[in-house]
Amino acid sequence: xxxxxxxxxxxxxxxxxxxxxxxxxxxxxxxxxxxxxxxxxxxxxxxxxxxxxxxxxxxxxxxxxxxxxxxxxxxxxxxxxxxxxxxxxxxxxxxxxxxxxxxxxxxxxxxxxxxxxxxxxxxxxxxxxxxxxxxxxxxxxxxxxxxxxxxxxxxxxxxxxxxxxxxxxxxxxxxxxxxxxxxxxxxxxxxxxxxxxxxxxxxxxxxxxxxxxxxxxxxxxxxxxxxxxxxxxxxxxxxxxxxxxxxxxxxxxxxxxxxxxxxxxxxxxxxxxxxxxxxxxxxxxxxxxxxxxxxxxxxxxxxxxxxxxxxxxxxxxxxxxxxxxxxxxxxxxxxxxxxxxxxxxxxxxxxxxxxxxxxxxxxxxxxxxxxxxxxxxxxxxxxxxxxxxxxxxxxxxxxxxxxxxxxxxxxxxxxxxxxxxxxxxxxxxxxxxxxxxxxxxxxxxxxxxxxxxxxxxxxxxxxxxxxxxxxxxxxxxxxxxxxxxxxxxxxxxxxxxxxxxxxxxxxxxxxxxxxxxxxxxxxxxxxxxxxxxxxxxxxxxxxxxxxxxxxxxxxxxxxxxxxxxxxxxxxxxxxxxxxxxxxxxxxxxxxxxxxxxxxxxxxxxxxxxxxxxxxxxxxxxxxxxxxxxxxxxxxxxxxxxxxxxxxxxxxxxxxxxxxxxxxxxxxxxxxxxxxxxxxxxxxxxxxxxxxxxxxxxxxxxxxxxxxxxxxxxxxxxxxxxxxxxxxxxxxxxxxxxxxxxxxxxxxxxxxxxxxxxxxxxxxxxxxxxxxxxxxxxxxxxxxxxxxxxxxxxxxxxxxxxxxxxxxxxxxxxxxxxxxxx
Ligand code: ADP
Numbered sequence: 001x002x003x004x005x006x007x008x009x010x011x012x013x014x015x016x017x018x019x020x021x022x023x024x025x026x027x028x029x030x031x032x033x034x035x036x037x038x039x040x041x042x043x044x045x046x047x048x049x050x051x052x053x054x055x056x057x058x059x060x061x062x063x064x065x066x067x068x069x070x071x072x073x074x075x076x077x078x079x080x081x082x083x084x085x086x087x088x089x090x091x092x093x094x095x096x097x098x099x100x101x102x103x104x105x106x107x108x109x110x111x112x113x114x115x116x117x118x119x120x121x122x123x124x125x126x127x128x129x130x131x132x133x134x135x136x137x138x139x140x141x142x143x144x145x146x147x148x149x150x151x152x153x154x155x156x157x158x159x160x161x162x163x164x165x166x167x168x169x170x171x172x173x174x175x176x177x178x179x180x181x182x183x184x185x186x187x188x189x190x191x192x193x194x195x196x197x198x199x200x201x202x203x204x205x206x207x208x209x210x211x212x213x214x215x216x217x218x219x220x221x222x223x224x225x226x227x228x229x230x231x232x233x234x235x236x237x238x239x240x241x242x243x244x245x246x247x248x249x250x251x252x253x254x255x256x257x258x259x260x261x262x263x264x265x266x267x268x269x270x271x272x273x274x275x276x277x278x279x280x281x282x283x284x285x286x287x288x289x290x291x292x293x294x295x296x297x298x299x300x301x302x303x304x305x306x307x308x309x310x311x312x313x314x315x316x317x318x319x320x321x322x323x324x325x326x327x328x329x330x331x332x333x334x335x336x337x338x339x340x341x342x343x344x345x346x347x348x349x350x351x352x353x354x355x356x357x358x359x360x361x362x363x364x365x366x367x368x369x370x371x372x373x374x375x376x377x378x379x380x381x382x383x384x385x386x387x388x389x390x391x392x393x394x395x396x397x398x399x400x401x402x403x404x405x406x407x408x409x410x411x412x413x414x415x416x417x418x419x420x421x422x423x424x425x426x427x428x429x430x431x432x433x434x435x436x437x438x439x440x441x442x443x444x445x446x447x448x449x450x451x452x453x454x455x456x457x458x459x460x461x462x463x464x465x466x467x468x469x470x471x472x473x474x475x476x477x478x479x480x481x482x483x484x485x486x487x488x489x490x491x492x493x494x495x496x497x498x499x500x501x502x503x504x505x506x507x508x509x510x511x512x513x514x515x516x517x518x519x520x521x522x523x524x525x526x527x528x529x530x531x532x533x534x535x536x537x538x539x540x541x542x543x544x545x546x547x548x549x550x551x552x553x554x555x556x557x558x559x560x561x562x563x564x565x566x567x568x569x570x571x572x573x574x575x576x577x578x579x580x581x582x583x584x585x586x587x588x589x590x591x592x593x594x595x596x597x598x599x600x601x602x603x604x605x606x607x608x609x610x611x612x613x614x615x616x617x618x619x620x621x622x623x624x625x626x627x628x629x630x631x632x633x634x635x636x637x638x639x640x641x642x643x644x645x646x647x648x649x650x651x652x653x654x655x656x657x658x659x660x661x662x663x664x665x666x667x668x669x670x671x672x673x674x675x676x677x678x679x680x681x682x683x684x685x686x687x688x689x690x691x692x693x694x695x696x697x698x699x700x701x702x703x704x705x706x707x708x709x710x711x712x713x714x715x716x717x718x719x720x721x722x723x724x725x726x727x728x729x730x731x732x733x734x735x736x737x738x739x740x741x742x743x744x745x746x747x748x749x750x751x752x753x754x755x756x757x758x759x760x761x762x763x764x765x766x767x768x769x770x771x772x773x774x775x776x777x778x779x780x781x782x783x784x785x786x787x788x789x790x791x792x793x794x795x796x797x798x799x800x801x802x803x804x805x806x807x808x809x810x811x812x813x814x815x816x817x818x819x820x821x
Contacts, residue, residue: 016042030122033108036084036115038065038077050101050122072096076103083107084115093125100125139229151240152219156181156197158233188214197223197235210242217243309349315342333795337783344779356494356501366505370531370539371411373455374399377436378725380418383715384426384434393426394433402440403455404447406531413502414526417510418459419715420495421522425461432462432519441525449532458523465516475500475510539662552672553595556580557587557610558602558634567600567634569767570664584608588616591624598672601651603635610635611649618650630671661720711806712813717773728772732814735772739765743807746784750796758796759788765807774810777803 016024024031030047032040040047040063043056051067053059065073075094083090083105090105101122108117146153146166154176155164162176162184169176176184182192192198200207200223212218219239228234316339323335377397388395418436425434441454466474474496496510499522503510506526514520554576556567571578579594581587585608587601599617603610614631617624633646633654646654655667718728742761749758766781780803787796 027121030124031119032059032064033117033119034064034080035117036080038063038080040064041117047122050124069097079103080105080118080120083118087113087115098126100129149238151238153239154237155228156201156223156235156237158201160192163234186214188212196221197237200225201233201235210246211239217241218246219243309346312342312346312349315339316346329792329795330798333783333787333792333799336786337799340779340783352494352498356498367410367412368408369411370406370408370536372405372536373403373407373411373414373438374405375725376411376415377418377438379715379718380415380422381436382718383419383713384422385714388426388434391426391430393429393431394435395422395426396433396435398435398437398439400439402445403438404445404453404530404533406449406533406536407453407455407528408450408531409526409528410506413506415719417499417502417524418457420499421459424495425459425463425520425522429461429463429519434459434461436460445530447530449530451530453528453530454525455528456523456525458521460519460521462519465518466512466514466520467516468514471512471514474512552576552597554578554668554672555587555590555594555596555599557584557590557599557613558582567664569771570661571668574665574668576668584610584613584616587613588622588624591617591626591629592622593625595625596629598668599629599631600634600655600668601631603633603646611646614646614649614651632667632671711776711809712773713775714773714817717771720771729818731768731771732818735768735774736811736814736818739768739807739811742768743804747800750788750793750800753791753793755788755791759785762788762803765803769807769810772810772814774806774813777806777810780806 024042024044027044027046030044030050032043032047034040040059040061043059045056048054048056048059051059051062051064059067065077068076072094079090079092084107087107087109089107090103092103094101094103102125104121104123106119106121107115108119110116146164149166149168152169152172153164153166154162154169156162160180160182162179162181165173165176165184173185181187181197182189189195196207196209196211204225206222206224208220208222210218211221218241220242221237221239223235223237225233225235319335319338319342323332323339326332326335374397377399381395381397385395422434422436435458437456437458437460439456441456443454445451445453476497500510503524503526508524508526510522510524512520512522552575554571556571556578558567558580568578568580576598579590579596581590584601587599588608590596591599601610601614608616610633614633616622617629617631618627620627630652631650633651635646635654652671653667655664714728717731718725742765746758746761746765749755749761762781762785766778766785769775769778769781780799783799784796784803787799790796
């Protein structure tokens with residue numbers, strides 16, 4: 001299109017009233033008025049700015065086609081021409097120098113209808129357009145961002161519809177279109193009540209929570225309330241799948257728990273191991289301490305024992321040496337007396353030790369015979385009557401009425417226990433007394449022979465008591481009560497250890513209750529069985545009446561004067577013709593010389609022992625007149641196996657020492673009659689039991705008094721006579737009747753120096769004294785006997801004086817005993 005010719009510059013401006021001018025100036029758009037040639041007649045500030053000018057004045061008089069870029073000028077001219085020609089308003093958009101412009105052209109006509117001016121309003125849309133574009137781009141970016149997110153994004157509306165869901169969501173849950181959120185999300189929750197997005201909607205606050213869908217996947221959801229482009233309130237929910245993380249976390253937690261568990265377990269194990277180690281080391285230390293204590297106790301015990309042994313042994317040696325050196329016969333005799341005393345004392349100690357080791361080695365068989373428990377208790381108490389009376393103590397026996405007359409068990413062992421306990425009770429009591437109680441254990445008793453029977457024993461005293469911390473120690477083998485007490489009261493300290501072992505051997509437990517200064521009670525229970533009273537009676541009768549055929553000859557070989565005299569007395573009492581010799585050689589000579597119906601052979605003898613002598617007699621070439629003569633051993637050996645040893649040597653049987661009257665007679669009678677020898681056990685057991693009872697406490701009390709042995713030992717005496725009180729009573733009576741006369745005869749014989757007679761009398765007095773348990777008198781008589789044998793007038797006379805006083809007290813004692821109580 002050809003450009004219209006450029007008209008000349010207008011010469012007059014548009015005249016405008018104030019109102020029109022104000023209207024023009026106030027417009028936000030660019031407003032200008034041009035003539036048909038393009039010259040600006042009027043313009044406002046916006047128009048000036050649009051053309052890059054400062055003031056409207058600068059624009060006025062300018063031609064817009066000059067101001068516009070060429071392209072724009074042309075198109076503008078075309079549009080303006082269009083408006084002029086058509087005489088109508090025009091609206092069009094145009095891009096000028098990168099700006100978006102909207103033009104409104106309104107032609108203004110003169111009265112002739114000719115277009116003379118044009119009003120042009122231009123709106124600059126550039127900024128508006130730019131904002132829209134940015135917005136669009138931003139939205140696009142957002143959507144792109146949401147779409148590409150590795151998590152779910154959705155827009156939730158109050159009606160529970162989801163109007164936008166991103167790709168992740170759609171891929172995982174499917175399209176949410178037309179579905180309520182619960183369905184769209186495959187929600188496992190039963191109700192929407194309290195569902196965080198809904199709450200977020202109500203509270204207008206951001207919410208976060210972990211949500212698990214029906215398939216078990218967990219999302220961490222964040223919902224933020226906002227307004228959409230249409231101004232509607234909604235919630236944008238953003239969710240990240242944390243299932244794997246959670247699983248890993250759970251696994252980690254489990255692993256952690258497990259490892260913590262492991263650590264805890266290990267710690268516990270370590271603690272346990274540590275505790276075990278500690279307790280082990282504690283035990284070890286305790287064991288070491290115990291061993292150490294045991295060693296020390298053993299050493300103390302050994303020191304104690306060697307002291308106990310060495311003291312009398314030194315006395316023996318010293319006195320023997322002195323006896324050899326001194327010329328004066330009375331001094332010599334005094335020394336020998338002391339040797340005797342010390343030797344006796346030594347024997348007691350050694351007996352204690354031997355008993356203990358024998359019992360501890362469990363070498364003693366347990367006897368099972370019918371016995372009278374009242375008798376056992378009586379004999380046990382008898383041993384201590386004198387001592388108790390000396391101290392002004394009462395000695396009481398209480399046996400329950402329901403305790404059967406006959407009991408089956410080991411009377412010897414039981415007696416020994418009682419003897420020891422009563423000895424201690426008397427020893428450690430200065431006022432009051434000692435009570436021994438025997439009763440049937442609760443539960444009663446079936447009196448039929450053979451029925452089981454438990455008896456309870458208690459030995460109670462009102463003595464010094466035992467300190468609490470010593471109460472266990474006193475039972476221990478090598479741990480005795482404190483040395484000072486041991487020294488003060490004498491004793492080997494083995495008594496209770498022996499008792500404990502014996503009680504245990506019989507199936508009981510020895511215990512003690514004690515209060516210092518008030519007294520002690522030792523108690524134990526033992527299972528026996530009910531015995532047969534008739535059998536018991538019969539045994540007694542048999543023992544008492546076993547009478548030999550008259551005229552039977554017995555050879556007795558024994559180096560021990562006491563045993564020899566007792567055996568001889570017993571044999572004589574039954575009418576045996578007995579010959580006594582003192583050793584094996586003499587025995588052999590005797591059997592070569594004479595015929596005997598029986599040989600009683602001591603096993604341990606000087607020159608030739610009993611076993612050798614027996615073998616010699618059994619040897620047909622020995623010259624014995626009867627190599628088949630029955631030989632019965634007399635022995636203190638009573639261990640298992642000894643019997644076999646004796647039998648192997650050719651002995652027929654044996655009698656245990658100290659001699660028990662019933663066993664003695666039964667064995668002797670059995671041997672001469674060719675009867676079956678009594679059971680080895682019963683004989684051996686009885687003998688040993690008696691021996692232990694007699695040996696255990698023999699001289700304990702008297703050593704403390706400094707004397708060789710006790711004045712009286714009635715228990716042993718009774719024991720020797722089988723506990724037969726009547727028999728002992730008869731012996732007492734004979735002693736009371738004959739001894740004063742014999743003493744007178746002895747005095748005369750001594751004065752006349754008729755030594756044989758004196759010797760016989762002294763020997764007889766000695767034997768009688770021993771039989772009734774007057775031990776000191778017996779020992780004294782032996783002294784006299786000894787000096788008679790020596791034909792030592794001075795000594796014998798002096799010893800006789802001492803004997804007189806001993807016999808006097810023995811007679812007084814026996815007279816008291818014989819008096820009705
Ligand atoms: P011992 O030969 O010393 O008497 P035991 O073994 O018989 O030996 O007794 C050990 C110790 O027990 C005694 O030395 C004494 O200390 C204590 N004992 C035993 N019986 C009694 C008792 N009845 N009263 C007080 N102490 C006792």
